[in-house]
Amino acid sequence: MAPSPPCHVAVAAFPFGTHAAPLLAIVRRLAAASPGTTFSFFNTRQSNNTIFNKDTTTQFPNIKAYDIWDGVPEGHVFTGKPQERIELFVKAAPESLRINIEMAVVETGREVSCLLTDAFFWFGGELAQDMRMASWVQFWTAGPCSLSAHFYTDLIRQRISIAAKGSENEPLSFIPGMSKFLVQDLPEGVLFGNLESVFPNMLHKMGLSLPRAKAVFINSFEELDKTITHDLKSKFNKFLNVGPLNLVSPSLPPTPDESGCLRWLGGQKADASVAYISFGSVMMPPREELEEIATALEGGGVPSIWSLRENARQNLPIGFLEKTRKTGMVVPWAPQTDVLAHRAVGVFVTHCGWNSVLESIVGGVPMICRPFFGDQRLNRRMVQEVLEIGVKVEGGAFTKVGLERCLDLVLCQERGKKMRDKIKSLKEVANEAVGPRGSSTENFKLLLDVVTRPQGVVRLI
Numbered sequence: 001m002a003p004s005p006p007c008h009v010a011v012a013a014f015p016f017g018t019h020a021a022p023l024l025a026i027v028r029r030l031a032a033a034s035p036g037t038t039f040s041f042f043n044t045r046q047s048n049n050t051i052f053n054k055d056t057t058t059q060f061p062n063i064k065a066y067d068i069w070d071g072v073p074e075g076h077v078f079t080g081k082p083q084e085r086i087e088l089f090v091k092a093a094p095e096s097l098r099i100n101i102e103m104a105v106v107e108t109g110r111e112v113s114c115l116l117t118d119a120f121f122w123f124g125g126e127l128a129q130d131m132r133m134a135s136w137v138q139f140w141t142a143g144p145c146s147l148s149a150h151f152y153t154d155l156i157r158q159r160i161s162i163a164a165k166g167s168e169n170e171p172l173s174f175i176p177g178m179s180k181f182l183v184q185d186l187p188e189g190v191l192f193g194n195l196e197s198v199f200p201n202m203l204h205k206m207g208l209s210l211p212r213a214k215a216v217f218i219n220s221f222e223e224l225d226k227t228i229t230h231d232l233k234s235k236f237n238k239f240l241n242v243g244p245l246n247l248v249s250p251s252l253p254p255t256p257d258e259s260g261c262l263r264w265l266g267g268q269k270a271d272a273s274v275a276y277i278s279f280g281s282v283m284m285p286p287r288e289e290l291e292e293i294a295t296a297l298e299g300g301g302v303p304s305i306w307s308l309r310e311n312a313r314q315n316l317p318i319g320f321l322e323k324t325r326k327t328g329m330v331v332p333w334a335p336q337t338d339v340l341a342h343r344a345v346g347v348f349v350t351h352c353g354w355n356s357v358l359e360s361i362v363g364g365v366p367m368i369c370r371p372f373f374g375d376q377r378l379n380r381r382m383v384q385e386v387l388e389i390g391v392k393v394e395g396g397a398f399t400k401v402g403l404e405r406c407l408d409l410v411l412c413q414e415r416g417k418k419m420r421d422k423i424k425s426l427k428e429v430a431n432e433a434v435g436p437r438g439s440s441t442e443n444f445k446l447l448l449d450v451v452t453r454p455q456g457v458v459r460l461i
Ligand SMILES: O=c1ccn([C@@H]2O[C@H](COP(=O)(O)OP(=O)(O)O[C@H]3O[C@H](CO)[C@@H](O)[C@H](O)[C@H]3O)[C@@H](O)[C@H]2O)c(=O)[nH]1
Pocket: 017, 018, 019, 141, 142, 143, 255, 278, 279, 280, 281, 282, 283, 307, 332, 333, 334, 335, 336, 337, 352, 353, 354, 355, 356, 357, 359, 373, 374, 375, 376
């Protein structure tokens, strides 16, 4: 193959939840494979500050971070409405991205040939067309089942009447690969909630925009869900599973182990005996549920590491930290991927954010699931009923007794052993996918080609 001509890729990140970090992970990989290409990374200052460190700036001189406006007008008084920051950002994003890309073109002296965006940015196609770029590529940061739900939103709305009694229990069997998923698992905004508000509207427009992108890629591997992958391949120009991203190099540098979780795990004698508990970067369970988790840990004697933000500690029962000092750790942030890969960890109590699910598979650790919002209910269904590598917490919310039973099931019973065997086989498949001839490796080559070998200009039909 002839060497790629020098080109300029504009990357647009969504600065909330765990979206920008996996996008930067893939950009680092693209930048390493194509050192002649310039990658301009547009994101808010706050998000850039958390994901960019010295490692990226020194190792990848061809990646440059740009801080874009967070959309909060001067003097704005927050109403306390959930998602207010997201709505302000989304409203401002099309124009602020355009302005910043124009600035980067002037600064680098290179026209942008490819726009690589978080899939949420439905307007990327128009922007790429107006700026005469050769391609627009979308990155879906969650899993295949939620991507499919957003792609088929219009069909779901046609087929399901939420007014009909019992409709929440209807299976989504009219969507390829989704027969085990139910209407009640759908993310808010597909069928329920205020469908005209900013976020659901954005997701709907995104679902419609996916077939217009030159490629849509996700942090997963094809073998995890062959039917959905096969279907989406037939619907999009290119549908590329390129993960698990934390298994491929260069990935993001590991999270420092500031609280000594790994040292503590090293001191645990029994394999697969520790519960790791975390609910990601956005969600905090209600106070009552935190109390139930704490009492289950206190009474059951299961050793544990609990990643719990500092400001939530006040919701723990009085005396909990002292009573469990010998059997557990409560830390503000854990090196999650390393914790899940540790031999001593036997179960992950999770909200089923996509990155967490994938990291659990990579670690070979079965899950106890307590989904809260968005894609998490679909991910839970996939974990429990499609892949059989986890279980939903009894009753759908944490209670002392329910959690104790689930911990016993996964850590001590035959069913838990079966889950562990299944997830360990999946872990091997994931490793093969990123191996020399694996599906994710081949897909990455295709992605690299679309991103760094521009041809023609975007023309939306
Ligand atoms: O102590 C901790 C806790 C979390 N993590 C990391 O934080 C990330 C959490 O990501 P994820 O599990 O995807 O959860 P959220 O941060 O909640 O992610 C948002 O974005 C995801 C991707 O779109 C969605 O699947 C989720 O529903 C949405 O809440 C993972 O990489 C973890 O390794 C740590 O490193 N240490």
